Amino acid sequence: MAGLENSDSSPSVSARQDWSSSLGFVLAAAGSAVGLGNLWGLTYRVALGGGMAFLVLYLVAVVVLGFPLLLAELALGRHTRRSPVLATVAVGGPSWRPLGWLFPLSSALILGYYAVITGWVGRALLAVLQGRLPTDQAGAEAFFLKLSGGWAEGVAYGLVLALTAAVVATGVQQGIERLSRWSMPALLVLLTGLLVWSASLANAPARYEEVLLHWRWSDWLDPHILRQAFSQAFFSLGLGSGAMLAYASHLGPRDPLPRQAAIITVLDTAVGLLAVLIIVPLINTAAVGHHDGAGAVGTLFVAIPLGFASLGSAGPLLMAAFFFLASIAAVTSAVALLEVPVAVAMDRLGWGRARTAWSTVVVAALLGLPALLRTDLLMASHDLFGGVVLIGSGLLLSLLMGWVAPQQLREDLSQLPPPLLRVLLLTLRWVAPLLLGGVLTLSCIEIVQPMLSLGA
Numbered sequence: 001m002a003g004l005e006n007s008d009s010s011p012s013v014s015a016r017q018d019w020s021s022s023l024g025f026v027l028a029a030a031g032s033a034v035g036l037g038n039l040w041g042l043t044y045r046v047a048l049g050g051g052m053a054f055l056v057l058y059l060v061a062v063v064v065l066g067f068p069l070l071l072a073e074l075a076l077g078r079h080t081r082r083s084p085v086l087a088t089v090a091v092g093g094p095s096w097r098p099l100g101w102l103f104p105l106s107s108a109l110i111l112g113y114y115a116v117i118t119g120w121v122g123r124a125l126l127a128v129l130q131g132r133l134p135t136d137q138a139g140a141e142a143f144f145l146k147l148s149g150g151w152a153e154g155v156a157y158g159l160v161l162a163l164t165a166a167v168v169a170t171g172v173q174q175g176i177e178r179l180s181r182w183s184m185p186a187l188l189v190l191l192t193g194l195l196v197w198s199a200s201l202a203n204a205p206a207r208y209e210e211v212l213l214h215w216r217w218s219d220w221l222d223p224h225i226l227r228q229a230f231s232q233a234f235f236s237l238g239l240g241s242g243a244m245l246a247y248a249s250h251l252g253p254r255d256p257l258p259r260q261a262a263i264i265t266v267l268d269t270a271v272g273l274l275a276v277l278i279i280v281p282l283i284n285t286a287a288v289g290h291h292d293g294a295g296a297v298g299t300l301f302v303a304i305p306l307g308f309a310s311l312g313s314a315g316p317l318l319m320a321a322f323f324f325l326a327s328i329a330a331v332t333s334a335v336a337l338l339e340v341p342v343a344v345a346m347d348r349l350g351w352g353r354a355r356t357a358w359s360t361v362v363v364a365a366l367l368g369l370p371a372l373l374r375t376d377l378l379m380a381s382h383d384l385f386g387g388v389v390l391i392g393s394g395l396l397l398s399l400l401m402g403w404v405a406p407q408q409l410r411e412d413l414s415q416l417p418p419p420l421l422r423v424l425l426l427t428l429r430w431v432a433p434l435l436l437g438g439v440l441t442l443s444c445i446e447i448v449q450p451m452l453s454l455g456a
Contacts (some may be wrong), residue, residue, distance in 0.1 A: 032336030052218035061233035077248025083343035102342035103242025112368020119156030240390030283308025402428030
């Protein structure tokens with residue numbers, strides 16, 4: 001294992017400001033994980049991807065792969081107290097530098113298209129507050145098309161990125177942590193209130209039974225459902241992007257990583273499940289499938305508005321609460337995505353945080369222009385960077401921490417009981433690489449197949 005003192009010949013590492021408390025870190029990390037994927041991606045895949053079978057496979061992916069890899073990523077960040085590029089070199093040597101660069105590159109690319117969707121969420125909230133709520137399928141689709149086009153879309157895109165850069169530029173404690181301390185409790189309160197209301201709807205029991213308790217034996221081994229479940233677990237927990245590594249680099253040596261990782265995992269998973277319970281009674285599965293060309297985004301901007309519109313006078317208020325909740329989740333995740341390349345640039349270039357944040361967000365904005373101009377490119381970017389690249393990064397991370405730096409992992413997680421530590425290492429060395437390799441193969445096949453069909 002490469003020594004920290006000789007890990008890299010780059011400029012001096014930027015000073016690290018620690019989180020003010022363990023709670024501040026947990027809220028920030030949970031905020032980075034809880035994003036739009038929890039609110040629309042999970043519900044969309046449950047509704048069209050196997051119901052109970054998908055949910056069970058998703059939870060298995062979270063426990064078997066998500067939690068161990070989250071723990072490994074947090075351990076790497078805290079141990080090195082460096083940005084992703086320098087952290088991977090510090091424990092693995094120069095040959096692992098490509099993995100380190102994969103983190104900021106994928107984060108910047110994901111931020112580019114994520115900011116487009118976040119802008120749509122903000123515009124949807126504004127439209128609802130102005131009383132422009134669609135009342136039928138055609139109106140809902142027109143509502144979505146208006147959100148995803150025109151000069152206002154570009155303005156919203158720029159405002160989202162500017163807000164994200166402003167938070168990151170302010171610093172770890174005064175920017176990221178302060179945002180998370182009010183946004184995460186607000187999100188949980190809104191979720192709980194919406195759940196109480198949604199579960200009380202007359203059709204809720206029937207919809208839960210129809211969607212959540214529905215499954216077929218073939219679903220459990222369906223390659224598409226398996227891939228979707230594991231991809232959802234990765235994207236939901238924010239694994240493979242380097243965000244958790246970057247956040248953990250601001251932790252002190254006494255922070256209880258296993259407990260923190262467990263809380264983050266539970267919070268993130270709970271938000272996703274609560275969102276499913278809220279949305280399922282509202283949406284018509286046929287309406288979701290009808291707009292399948294826009295993928296899960298269609299669920300957020302077509303099926304969900306239709307569901308709220310069917311509630312009469314309460315619809316606009318409840319829909320405004322939902323899109324405000326979605327805005328909170330989107331911004332906290334966007335902040336985490338930007339923090340990754342910002343941390344790398346600060347360590348490599350020695351720039352101040354504000355200068356680095358604003359310079360980096362300009363690059364991310366340029367990378368996101370294709371997704372801004374064409375919705376089909378946005379969905380393709382999500383499949384590639386939000387699926388294949390994140391899973392590939394997770395695969396490499398498991399090999400790094402399981403085979404190259406196991407001693408560092410043992411030292412950082414010494415508070416774990418020895419049997420659990422052995423299970424963790426076994427997972428990182430064998431279980432994670434095998435499963436992730438299979439999911440990565442399926443993901444590549446699903447992306448390449450349509451291209452081959454067009455060329456045939």
